[in-house]
Amino acid sequence: MATEAIDDRRAVKRRQAKYRNRDTKLAYLMLAPVVILLGIFVAWPAVYAGFLSFQDWSFYKDPQFVGWKNYADVLTDPLFVATIGRGFLFVLLTVPPMLVLAFLFASLVVSLSRRLAAILKVSIYIPTIISGVIASIIFVVIYAYDGGILNAVLAAFHIDAVSWIGDPAWALLSVAVPAVWLGMGLTSLIMVAAMVDIPTEYYEAAAMEGAGWWQKTFYITMPQMKNVFLYLLITGFVAAIQQFELPLVMTQGGPLDSTTLPNLFIFNHFRNDVNVGYSIAAALLLFVVLGSVSALVFKFINSERLVD
Numbered sequence: 001m002a003t004e005a006i007d008d009r010r011a012v013k014r015r016q017a018k019y020r021n022r023d024t025k026l027a028y029l030m031l032a033p034v035v036i037l038l039g040i041f042v043a044w045p046a047v048y049a050g051f052l053s054f055q056d057w058s059f060y061k062d063p064q065f066v067g068w069k070n071y072a073d074v075l076t077d078p079l080f081v082a083t084i085g086r087g088f089l090f091v092l093l094t095v096p097p098m099l100v101l102a103f104l105f106a107s108l109v110v111s112l113s114r115r116l117a118a119i120l121k122v123s124i125y126i127p128t129i130i131s132g133v134i135a136s137i138i139f140v141v142i143y144a145y146d147g148g149i150l151n152a153v154l155a156a157f158h159i160d161a162v163s164w165i166g167d168p169a170w171a172l173l174s175v176a177v178p179a180v181w182l183g184m185g186l187t188s189l190i191m192v193a194a195m196v197d198i199p200t201e202y203y204e205a206a207a208m209e210g211a212g213w214w215q216k217t218f219y220i221t222m223p224q225m226k227n228v229f230l231y232l233l234i235t236g237f238v239a240a241i242q243q244f245e246l247p248l249v250m251t252q253g254g255p256l257d258s259t260t261l262p263n264l265f266i267f268n269h270f271r272n273d274v275n276v277g278y279s280i281a282a283a284l285l286l287f288v289v290l291g292s293v294s295a296l297v298f299k300f301i302n303s304e305r306l307v308d
Helices: 003-050 071-074 078-110 114-129 130-145 149-157 168-197 198-210 213-224 226-241 246-250 262-272 276-300
Strands: 054-056 060-065
Touching: 003 054, 003 276, 054 071, 054 276, 071 078, 071 114, 071 276, 078 114, 078 168, 078 262, 078 276, 114 168, 130 149, 130 246, 168 226, 168 246, 168 276, 213 226, 213 276, 226 276, 246 262, 262 276
Parallel strands: none
Antiparallel strands: 054 060
């Protein structure tokens, strides 16, 4: 009897191993197309870009190895360093206001009836589906010095017209406003989904203790959404510092390079500079900056998985 039981267990294990191997092969087979596409369109271009960053290369001549010269040129270029600093300033002008406005909007949505909430969610998501180029043109019309909507409103209050995208003091802020507008939709919907997922028992218990909206927000909603805030902070930072369409269409990087963000700086060099290796080195250094800041955020903002 003991021998038969042992044989039965071995047979079961062999069948389980057989099915496990079959499932593993099937999983690899289904993943193969995605892995191949990532290898062709992501991994190989990244490796080749790293190779070209060490070359004096253009479309008109063969690559010539120059070592770290391209990186040294980029790091000692005051314009590149200025664009990185300007990119961080643009992040401060866009990400915190967008998170605050999206949180307030999400709080409003979850407090309304289902029909009104659906209308608000659709309305806030509409800017997300608008092309960045179209949004840039719309805000150029709004900011126009002569005949612009914003200056017309100021004139109604007897305030002098402002050259919003023609004055270095206002240009970057003027580009930040449409960036916040375009990013509000998706950010708000993510926050709405996170708020809806919070158990209502927490709020009911707090209400029984006499807690108001502020107490519920600071002691229940915000701690429960910590991971969501972290995700939106990282993605918002990456998207803001890589903003390209808005400054390209609205200001072309001007006036006086006041809206030249890192991606636009790299694009202008790629378009005008004979040595493409410089542009590739600048792009890879920007990638290092993005990765380093993201890692620091994850390190200093403790992210733990919430347990119901």
